[in-house]
Amino acid sequence: MPELYKDYLNKQLREKKKHDVLLAMDVLPFLSKRTRALRGRFNKVLGEYIRKICDLELDSSALKSHEFFMSEEQNVFSEHIARSVEFDSDEEQYDFIRFLDQYLFNKEDIKLIHPFLFNLITVDKQNKNEFNKYGQFMKDTMLLNKEEVKGIFNQKESEDILTELILSQLDLLKDSPAKKREYKPLLKPLANLYQEDIIYLSKYKDYFLTSFPLLTHFYVFMYANQLVFKFEQYNEANYNELQPLYFSLEWESLSKRRKSASGDIDSFKYIKAKLDNLFPHIHTMSQLSHNAANVSENEIKNEETIDLLTYTEIYNLIQQGKLDERRFLVELKEWIHEYMAWRGNEYNSSSTTIREAFEELHDCLKLGMSSTVISKYGGNVEDLGANQFIKNRGSLGQVLNIKHDFLLLITAVSVKNERIPLNDLFIEFEKRGIALDRYSKKEVIKLFDKQNILDKKSDSGDAQYVKPIL
Structure with missing residues (x-):
């Protein structure tokens, strides 16, 4: 039985004719084409994120019936709320609708006057796929226990009559089954601090409404920067x-x-200089995760999703004797040779240690990848922190x-x-x-x-x- 499923890797590479994380969980939600859609618009991701926490989704049929966002003088949703209130005259109703327009909307965006309204942040079709990926990523990696946070966003209790009236008329959401984890949570200390911080902030409603987006933005940005740093340390990284x-x-x-x-190791200049390594690192670890200690041959055949292992986790499996160090190194060197042959290059690995082989595979993958894709993928970190x-x-x-x-x-x-x-x-x-x-x-x-x-x-x-x- 092999230690590294290099035959599977070889077969997939030759059939797909492109680099792929294969069965391994993903790490980051970045697109290789780099749309820059997130620059200065991080708050637009929050709707997808909060709905995934609350196991809700926007009801497209309800959205169509309400024409939720309008560019005319009045918003149809404001009219919908006004229908539930009795007025003495049409003029009073008209004034109330105008008031709601100003109170509840800022141009096409809903004003966040209550935590539940984060569920109603919409995203245009053009960015739906990308922002949905971010929402799933944030739920999977930043919340290790989402039930503790769910209660902040899925209840409609309010201390004032107007907000209570507005929330009682929100029939734009429907239940959605929770999705399986798609992204590997790699920084549990960061996730624990984030969860602790937002639960604390939630006790101060007004401040929470304005600060939750900024705090979430910071933690997601920091998560990406930390991964760039950790991956460069290979098996010496402490997560x-x-x-x-x-x-x-x-x-x-x-x-x-x-x-x-x-340009020191703890500056952004260092992080920026390593961004071109991010895409190859993820694919290197994805390939290495297809090993006998992490997945059985039967799971490989059934193409079940497998855990993505970091360099550190793989090295620990070797140290614990769950992977045979000598055989794993031999098979890894053979895989490097086979990969380079697929790229049309004759290459023999010179690695004598596991760490050297990790680095060698990374460098070979980087050589075999499109430099444009590598650059655009890493550039997403800059887009995440821009402005x-x-x-x-x-x-x-x-x-x-x-x-x-x-x-x-x-x-x-x-x-x-x-x-x-x-x-x-x-x-x-x-x-x-x-x-x-x-x-x-x-x-x-x-x-x-x-x-x-x-x-x-x-x-x-x-x-x-x-x-x-x-």
């Missing part, structure tokens, strides 16, 4: 902790000596960026209900993947001092505490 990356504050001046603008978490600093290039509203938000979820020492705040930032150099920390302290967020125990500034924001 149980994050690598803090240096950010700068949008309003501070920078020089090339600053951590966020350097919010990535800023172009002229000659310094792109850096990771923190805007004022996000600084307050990440501080709020880091501190929560009890004041904490200032140094502990920066530790909480780093747990979430954010590192600040000493200059940025001084700017944070200056801002917090102005906004009365700091609590000083002495005039010298020693033992400074950060107060809860919410």
Whole structure:
């Protein structure tokens, strides 16, 4: 029995004549054609995401009957709500409809006056496939226990009569069976923090409505950056902790000596330089996941979805004796030779260790792939952070960026209900993947001092505490 199912890999490659993750779960929702549709429009993904959490879908027949979005003076949905209210005159009804139009809609977008309304964020047909992938990805990787979060978005209770009236007339959704997991969750510590943070924010309804999209955007962006970093470490990557990356504050001046603008391993310049490796890494791990410790020959024959294993997980299987190291290395080297033969190149592997063979297979796959596809796929990381978490600093290039509203938000979820020492705040930032150099920390302290967020125990500034924001 083989350790690596290279005959299956060979057969699939020759039949499909293209690179494919085959039976393995996917890792990221990126498209190789890079539409840039997500740039500055991350909130449009949230409807697909929340409906998947709540096991709901938009009812197309109800949407057609309501003509939900209108470009005319009045919105038909506002008229639908008004029909459930008694008026003394047509003029009163007309005024109420106009009020609802202004209260509930911003041009074609629904205003999020209640968490349930996230379910009604729609997406145009052109981007439906891509945004649906993001919604599924976020549900699969960012929520390890969606039931804890589901209750935030699937109930219609409200403290005011108007919102209660609006929610009672929402018959635009129907139940949808939960889909099987399609994406492998690789960063459980990040997912746990995200879930903890949004549950905390949900206790503060008004702030939650404006901050939930931004917080979710950050965690998804950070997830992608962390994977780029981890994959470069091959089997030495530790997925149980994050690598803090240096950010700068949008309003501070920078020089090339600053951590966020350097090319060091913990800067965005390093991440950007490795984006072209992302697509080959995913395919390398997908191929390696077709091994005897992960999937049986019968499952291969039945073409059942299999777990995607990282380099670290595969190496651990070898260390645990679940894969024979010598045989696996021999078969992996043979597969590298066969792959290169498929590409029309005579090639003999020179690897003497598993780590070397991992790197060699990655490099060979990268050579055999379209450089355009590789570049466009990796470029999705930039699109994900554009206009919010990535800023172009002229000659310094792109850096990771923190805007004022996000600084307050990440501080709020880091501190929560009890004041904490200032140094502990920066530790909480780093747990979430954010590192600040000493200059940025001084700017944070200056801002917090102005906004009365700091609590000083002495005039010298020693033992400074950060107060809860919410």
